Amino acid sequence: MTRKRRSFSPEFKLEAAQLVVDQGYTIREAAEAMNVSKTTLENWIRQLKSERSGKTPASKALTPEQKRIQELEKQLRKVEQEKEIFKKGYCSLDVRLAQQFQIIKRLEGSFPAKTLCDTFEVHRSSYRYWRNRPGRLSSKELRTRHLIKTAHRLSNGSAGARSIAKIVTTMGEDLSRYRASRRMKLLGLVSSQLPKHHYRKAEQAHIAVPNVLGRCFDVKRPNQVWVGDITYVWAGKRWAYLAVVMDLYARKPVGWSLSLSPDSVLTKSALEMAYESRKQPNELLFHSDQGCQYTSIQFRQVLWRYQIKQSLSRKGNCWDNSPMERFFRSLKTEWIPETGYRSFTEAKEQITNYIVGYYSRYRPHSKNGGLSPNDKEIMYWKAYKTVAKNTCPLHKVS
CATH class of the missing domain: 1.10.10 (Arc Repressor Mutant, subunit A)
Incomplete structure (x- = not known):
């Protein structure tokens, strides 16, 4: 029997490498948290450090900056050609300097002033002087x-x-x-109150998926039932959205993602992280509410590709997904400040510290008899190996 080769997305590699490079975890701790080997994680760390030093890798980049560089290298020749065509066509028109400045001012909200001045072949200092000329208020x-x-x-x-x-x-x-x-x-005046959060309501009926889980939250083994949900966190000057996937056996978060948009990309990212970190399990049930992020075609295609069976809560019934509701309550009351976080980066770092560093490793859970999720799963796998060893069939003697 050939061993199935695991594959990881660039986002998963970046998340794992950042635990060591940015958040102070040891390679061993991060490797155990993400369920990857130390050698693999060390390769990702070297690649992340190399990219941050300015080197573009030959393979798929991890950081957004290097991804952007790879995309721009493909588009550069086309952009240069379009720029030359625009210049030659514009120079044939009789347009005065003041009119050029007015065009630059209208376009400045979409493009950098330096690029616009270079394109129109005017001095940036001249444009600044024209733009900052004093105006009188009534x-x-x-x-x-x-x-x-x-x-x-x-x-x-x-x-x-x-x-x-x-x-x-x-x-x-x-x-x-x-x-x-x-x-x-x-x-420069802003309101000091946090705005209320409102989700948009769906304009079409949800797909017909039954509530297979049926509030049976006590499962017999890990990777049997996963649940997922989305919540919102204040980050800087706007809301950020957190999607989490939890294994019901030990109430352990196995995948998560933070984004500024509550869309299917967010829920897909959390599920993909869970699927990769848990070594691509089989015969899995995934349960969530009827949010459009979980009933969309894009998300259901991921479930179909991973051969995961879907279960949905009844409409407007939060108790059908109460373990996830309880986790978000713990996160917000135990960890997140009342005024939220100062930036998206701070929110992502602190939430990851809660999930990986505190909740999974140290926080006692009543469902686990006072054990942390990690300790509960370790006990299960030790018992599983012992039973498997003792029940191994003996070879017949001929």
């Missing part, structure tokens, strides 16, 4: 901005554009929420 505009700053100060920095528009209007100056929002950006 007395009405000055009064409006003064009232907006006053309203923001009165609210102790908590008022948003809608509230500020109402306050300024009561002061005798008509102001819409949209005008208030634009002027708040110009003045």
